[in-house]
Amino acid sequence: MSNKYYEFFCPVKVIAGKAALEHIPYELTGMAAKRPMIVTDKGVRAAGLLDPVIAACEESGLEIVSIYDDVPPDSSTSVVRDIAGIYRSEKCDSIIAVGGGSAIDTAKAVNILVSEGGDDIAAYAGAGVLKHPLKPFFVVPTTAGTGSEVTSVAVIADTEKHVKLPFTSSFLLPNAAIIDPRMTLTLPPHITAATAMDALTHATEAFTCMAKNPLSDAYATAAIKKISTSLLAVMDNPKDADNRLELAEASTMAGIAFSNSMVGLVHALGHATGAICQLPHGLCMSLYLPYVLEYNLESIRGPLGELLLYLDGPEVYAATPASRRAEASISAIRRLRDALYKHCKLPRTLKETGKVVEEQLERIADVALDDGAIMFNPKEVTLEDARAVLRRAWA
Amino acid sequence: MIAKRIQPMVFQARRLYVELMFQVMGRALQAVSEVDASVQNDARALPVGFLFEMMVMPYGSRLIVEHVGNGRFHYHGTSAPRPVDLSIQFKHIAHAFLVLSFQEKTSVAFANDRMLVDGDISYAIRMTRVLNRLEAFILPKLVAQRAVKEYPANLHLPEKLVSAARIYLKVASNFVETVRA
Numbered sequence: 281m282s283n284k285y286y287e288f289f290c291p292v293k294v295i296a297g298k299a300a301l302e303h304i305p306y307e308l309t310g311m312a313a314k315r316p317m318i319v320t321d322k323g324v325r326a327a328g329l330l331d332p333v334i335a336a337c338e339e340s341g342l343e344i345v346s347i348y349d350d351v352p353p354d355s356s357t358s359v360v361r362d363i364a365g366i367y368r369s370e371k372c373d374s375i376i377a378v379g380g381g382s383a384i385d386t387a388k389a390v391n392i393l394v395s396e397g398g399d400d401i402a403a404y405a406g407a408g409v410l411k412h413p414l415k416p417f418f419v420v421p422t423t424a425g426t427g428s429e430v431t432s433v434a435v436i437a438d439t440e441k442h443v444k445l446p447f448t449s450s451f452l453l454p455n456a457a458i459i460d461p462r463m464t465l466t467l468p469p470h471i472t473a474a475t476a477m478d479a480l481t482h483a484t485e486a487f488t489c490m491a492k493n494p495l496s497d498a499y500a501t502a503a504i505k506k507i508s509t510s511l512l513a514v515m516d517n518p519k520d521a522d523n524r525l526e527l528a529e530a531s532t533m534a535g536i537a538f539s540n541s542m543v544g545l546v547h548a549l550g551h552a553t554g555a556i557c558q559l560p561h562g563l564c565m566s567l568y569l570p571y572v573l574e575y576n577l578e579s580i581r582g583p584l585g586e587l588l589l590y591l592d593g594p595e596v597y598a599a600t601p602a603s604r605r606a607e608a609s610i611s612a613i614r615r616l617r618d619a620l621y622k623h624c625k626l627p628r629t630l631k632e633t634g635k636v637v638e639e640q641l642e643r644i645a646d647v648a649l650d651d652g653a654i655m656f657n658p659k660e661v662t663l664e665d666a667r668a669v670l671r672r673a674w675a
Numbered sequence: 676m677i678a679k680r681i682q683p684m685v686f687q688a689r690r691l692y693v694e695l696m697f698q699v700m701g702r703a704l705q706a707v708s709e710v711d712a713s714v715q716n717d718a719r720a721l722p723v724g725f726l727f728e729m730m731v732m733p734y735g736s737r738l739i740v741e742h743v744g745n746g747r748f749h750y751h752g753t754s755a756p757r758p759v760d761l762s763i764q765f766k767h768i769a770h771a772f773l774v775l776s777f778q779e780k781t782s783v784a785f786a787n788d789r790m791l792v793d794g795d796i797s798y799a800i801r802m803t804r805v806l807n808r809l810e811a812f813i814l815p816k817l818v819a820q821r822a823v824k825e826y827p828a829n830l831h832l833p834e835k836l837v838s839a840a841r842i843y844l845k846v847a848s849n850f851v852e853t854v855r856a
């Protein structure tokens with residue numbers, strides 16, 4: 281018998297589709313929550329995305345007690361402390377995060393403080409520190425990419441000590457993720473493209489990295505299929521609610537996949553690039569994905585070849601000899617990337633971003649080698665290897 | 676304690692083996708860090724006085740090494756002079772045995788949720804790389820290919836050290852055969 285073993289866990293209720301937001305009041309009452317607080321950012325509010333959420337609650341006689349709309353793109357321990365203070369003084373009893381990765385991570389951290397007590401979020405950093413369930417918590421994602429609504433991780437910057445604090449616990453998972461096409465309908469094209477590429481990367485890495493397992497595989501392949509059939513349709517017609525919903529669902533499914541099977545070198549390089557060059561995460565994913573797949577090719581030929589079915593459909597899959605499918609999968613991803621460049625000038629290389637100088641590649645390689653994601657990359661990565669991938673992604 | 680009555684010898688053997696391998700690895704970590712540039716490079720990024728622990732949950736065997744500077748490790752045996760900075764914890768002795776008998780790669784064990792990291796993840800990555808390198812040193816190439824993701828092309832270590840460690844390995848493979856059966 282082989283040593284094969286895996287774990288899979290996702291207790292998040294997924295509430296998805298038309299009029300999904302209107303289920304929030306029922307879900308809150310089901311957990312005896314009467315005084316919810318919304319945690320969000322200025323962009324979400326300005327785009328008018330809070331209105332349908334608030335309307336949905338008020339129509340059911342549920343009052344939103346407090347709205348914090350000042351979450352910065354890179355949230356910090358002081359922001360978390362402030363929000364927890366408001367939550368307490370307003371006597372809230374539950375949290376609804378409305379937004380992207382930062383708002384969701386912030387809300388997760390706030391939930392730790394308001395449930396466990398204290399003002400020092402750093403005391404709860406690390407894995408497995410939390411031992412009890414937290415307050416009722418709901419997430420309404422407004423980007424289709426990060427998958428944070430189904431991950432048990434939050435990262436918060438400690439601005440005084442200049443470190444990023446990771447928090448890992450299954451208690452961080454929300455009670456429900458509410459996926460409503462209205463939330464992503466107004467997402468600008470380049471963000472739609474970049475976040476979808478993040479989701480595609482989650483699914484692709486989940487399916488090709490070391491911790492892949494049958495359950496995460498099922499989520500990953502389904503997510504890839506949805507992205508490859510819906511992304512360009514949405515780019516052509518941003519108001520296409522059906523395909524918007526497909527992308528949002530794909531993002532959640534890819535999130536479920538990677539939170540159970542982890543990611544690899546694309547994310548290690550992406551995290552490093554984000555930290556050093558302030559490049560958006562989704563864009564980094566789009567830049568590195570094809571080159572990392574090429575680097576990993578001989579270690580992942582089998583699974584990568586299988587992905588062709590979901591990337592290019594059954595006709596292409598059947599017409600491609602088994603020995604060429606892995607390469608064909610990489611080509612399909614490159615074609616998608618090139619199409620996105622045509623649509624919204626989503627950069628294809630590091631150079632095209634205009635935000636990276638060649639001298640930074642060394643540093644990016646150094647930092648990437650210390651990133652947690654590199655542990656699960658199917659092929660060992662040395663400093664030289666990382667540099668080589670970066671040089672290929674340069675121009 | 677029914678299980679104990681059924682296979683007492685096997686459990687006893689496994690425990691002894693894990694303890695022995697922790698000792699071998701602890702000493703080998705110190706030895707390799709004195710001669711191998713690649714291990715030193717990875718270790719140098721660790722703070723001086725950094726304490727690394729590998730242990731079996733809940734209170735089982737453990738090994739503790741300290742980074743004493745310049746990429747060198749010092750083996751402390753099973754007790755730490757102060758709270759450790761990074762702890763890699765096997766969830767069960769059975770999982771420690773899988774890894775320490777080289778039936779499961781360290782990175783696969785992480786991927787398979789066999790162990791937990793308590794501490795800075797980037798230090799954990801470095802220590803995993805050091806452990807990979809170490810496994811490649813003390814194992815015959817054939818076994819090492821199973822234990823690490825890739826067998827490094829540039830291994831140069833005094834033959835004496837290698838053969839000393841491999842003696843333990845002989846013991847190890849016998850254990851695996853006995854316990855696996």
Ligand SMILES: [Fe+2]
Pocket residue numbers: 426478481482547561565
């Ligand atoms: Fe990502």
